[in-house]
Amino acid sequence: MQKILVIGLGKVGSLAGTLLSKRFDVTGVDKASPALVLPFPVLSGDVNDPEKLDQLMSGQDAVVSCMPYNLNLPIARKAYEHGIHYFDLTEDVGTTAAIRELAKDSSNVFAPQCGLAPGFIGIVGMDLAKKFTRLRDMELRVGALPRYPNGLMGYSFTWSPAGVVNEYINDAEVIHNGVRKMVPSLEGIEMINIEGQEFEAFSTSGGLGTMCETLEGKLDTLNYKTIRYPGHCSLMKFMLYELCLKDKRELVEQILTEAKPPVQQDVVYVYAVVEGWKDNRLEREEFYKAYHPIEIDGIHWRAISWTTAASIAAVVEMVADGILPQTGFIRQEDILLSDFLATQNGRFFL
Numbered sequence: 001m002q003k004i005l006v007i008g009l010g011k012v013g014s015l016a017g018t019l020l021s022k023r024f025d026v027t028g029v030d031k032a033s034p035a036l037v038l039p040f041p042v043l044s045g046d047v048n049d050p051e052k053l054d055q056l057m058s059g060q061d062a063v064v065s066c067m068p069y070n071l072n073l074p075i076a077r078k079a080y081e082h083g084i085h086y087f088d089l090t091e092d093v094g095t096t097a098a099i100r101e102l103a104k105d106s107s108n109v110f111a112p113q114c115g116l117a118p119g120f121i122g123i124v125g126m127d128l129a130k131k132f133t134r135l136r137d138m139e140l141r142v143g144a145l146p147r148y149p150n151g152l153m154g155y156s157f158t159w160s161p162a163g164v165v166n167e168y169i170n171d172a173e174v175i176h177n178g179v180r181k182m183v184p185s186l187e188g189i190e191m192i193n194i195e196g197q198e199f200e201a202f203s204t205s206g207g208l209g210t211m212c213e214t215l216e217g218k219l220d221t222l223n224y225k226t227i228r229y230p231g232h233c234s235l236m237k238f239m240l241y242e243l244c245l246k247d248k249r250e251l252v253e254q255i256l257t258e259a260k261p262p263v264q265q266d267v268v269y270v271y272a273v274v275e276g277w278k279d280n281r282l283e284r285e286e287f288y289k290a291y292h293p294i295e296i297d298g299i300h301w302r303a304i305s306w307t308t309a310a311s312i313a314a315v316v317e318m319v320a321d322g323i324l325p326q327t328g329f330i331r332q333e334d335i336l337l338s339d340f341l342a343t344q345n346g347r348f349f350l
Helices: 010-023 050-059 067-083 094-105 120-129 159-167 211-215 231-240 251-259 302-318 337-342
Strands: 003-007 023-030 040-044 062-067 084-087 109-112 134-144 172-176 181-182 188-192 196-203 220-227 266-278 281-291 295-296 300-301
Touching: 003 010, 003 050, 010 023, 010 062, 010 181, 010 251, 010 295, 010 302, 050 172, 062 196, 062 302, 067 084, 067 109, 067 159, 067 172, 084 302, 094 109, 109 302, 120 134, 120 211, 120 266, 120 281, 120 337, 134 196, 159 231, 159 251, 172 211, 181 300, 188 220, 196 231, 211 220, 231 251, 281 302, 300 302, 302 337
Parallel strands: 003 023, 003 062, 023 040, 062 084, 084 109, 134 220
Antiparallel strands: 134 266, 172 181, 172 220, 188 196, 196 220, 266 281, 295 300
């Protein structure tokens, strides 16, 4: 694998392309001109045009989609037709299910969900799980937040507003009392104290990826919750349900984007806890990291941008090196944390 097409050159896509260009022959494509001067050729194109997608994918070995969740499936279908590897960042359950169907008889890799959650958090959770003889509980938490919050919502949209709203509205899959089921997002609120700072966490859709299927019958409790500053959840429930805006997603996205634009100083919290038995001893293992903005090639990158871009770039590396399968569907929880961290881009997480 040498030639890679990166579709979508926002903050995450621009950095993913930059990181991959250090090793691969990268071509970027976006409908609009990227905000930065990038170290790889950039083409202008609308990926909603099937003929344009055919032209762009011709001669490529892989495509990395950094587009909003609702635009990924047509790209994945074209990757299938062209017989090239496919990677994306989607958190959308329906999109992932459709991509998984494509992968069943494919001659190439389909690796969706290569971001933070789903993605890195699942890799971390399974790494902890392997330390146990028998599992009881796994609780996974991720928060991408402004480091210095203000206002009642305490939030800034450094990530795709469409993706965030999608996570808040769709139901979340969990394992509860040993049973795999769906629960409403924005429910199950709990308080978390991280280094003396109070946060809330609540259920959101898609963060577990395929983990409920993988671990069904193997533990009593498995859930994923998003970390926010206190009060955020109740305000989002008010907007979506009391104001009856849940069916007007584009309007919600516009309101939130204009009200809470991105900040430069953000923080990403990654926390995982697993309980179970090691032989006959009931024990608990934890993982916690706080990731902050860093400078790459002289450019300031927000924490959410570099953690997401480095995650997908690391998975691409592992496929290129033959560490991961070369055909079919790749589940994030099947990726070894040690292999992930050994990649050029996985080392950012150390």
